[in-house]
Amino acid sequence: MIKPKRVFDSLNDRAEHDLVGVIRMPESSVSPVASILRRVLWALLALFIAVMIVYLDRDGYRDVNEDGISFLDAIYYATVSLSTTGYGDITPASDSARLINxxxxxxxxxxFLIILVGTTLAVLTERSRQAFKIQRWRSKVRDHVVVVGYGTKGRSAVSAVLSDGVEPSRIVVVDTDQAMLDAASMLGLVTVHGSGTRSDVLRVAGVPRAKSVVVASSRDDSAVLITLTARELAPNAQIVAAVRETENVHLLRQSGANQVVVSSETAGRLLGMATHTPSVVGMVEDLITPDEGLAISEREVEDSEVGGSPRHLTDIVLGLVRAGTLHRVDSAEADAIEAGDRLLYIRKVTPADD
Incomplete structure (x- = not known):
């Protein structure tokens, strides 16, 4: 029985050179003016070397005027020779001059020609270079963060992850809007063009090997489908999802989200609090903004802290995480710190942290 030829309808089955344009690796940004100036300098350097070679061996060249080769003649010959114009009025006559040519x-x-047409060659070689970088990245990436959706919520999530010291190259952004992906790429993030509701797109983003997945879709139904797909691909990953409506929280949790943030409800509470306790809102904003002031962070307990009370530490402790469960600092489970616990505390953000 002849088996039908397999159709490559999955992005994850494609070779790296077929993923160029889907995955975009971060590039070092160089302005067009600087790039052109650099090419011109290299071209001038090549021209200068040719001029000096011709001038130092000027006795081996013959001019139709038969008045010898001056320095200007050397510049002239090097220019027409490197540009492949070649008028033939100055030619290498001796064996040494011809050998040097x-x-x-x-x-x-x-x-010289490569430098002059470098822009065209760069376009032609970009695909191969990107394919090599994609292949190397896919073979090595582990325990990274995947952010699905790079709107307002996605950008804020990325900013918070970066503030925790995660390298930009270890953050993958998935979106269908190329403008959003271009903005993410300028920050040094790896980007994947496609819908996060498709399993092949999430596979290309490395979700099966990801440490965390942030679902920041603009639609609740999309967030549910993305969470379902991500949980199927990564059973052990930490999945955090944002929804607009509270009534959809249970759907996200049933789909496999570890944490669900209700964006509209949270914003509404802050708006209501701001009407009579604006200072409280300011403090909350300070705590959730990682760039300055105070920030909520998490750390491992030190050996000297085991057995003591988290309320007696110099850090302001809000709670502790034990066996994956968060206990508030006023709960009975948090009376004594145990080995392996993680503390949720408030830290002061200094310029060195940025």
């Missing part, structure tokens, strides 16, 4: 001037001519 073969071994030195010709490679310089090729280098």
């Amino acid at each position: 073969i071994l030195v001037i010709t490679p310089l001519r090729i280098l």
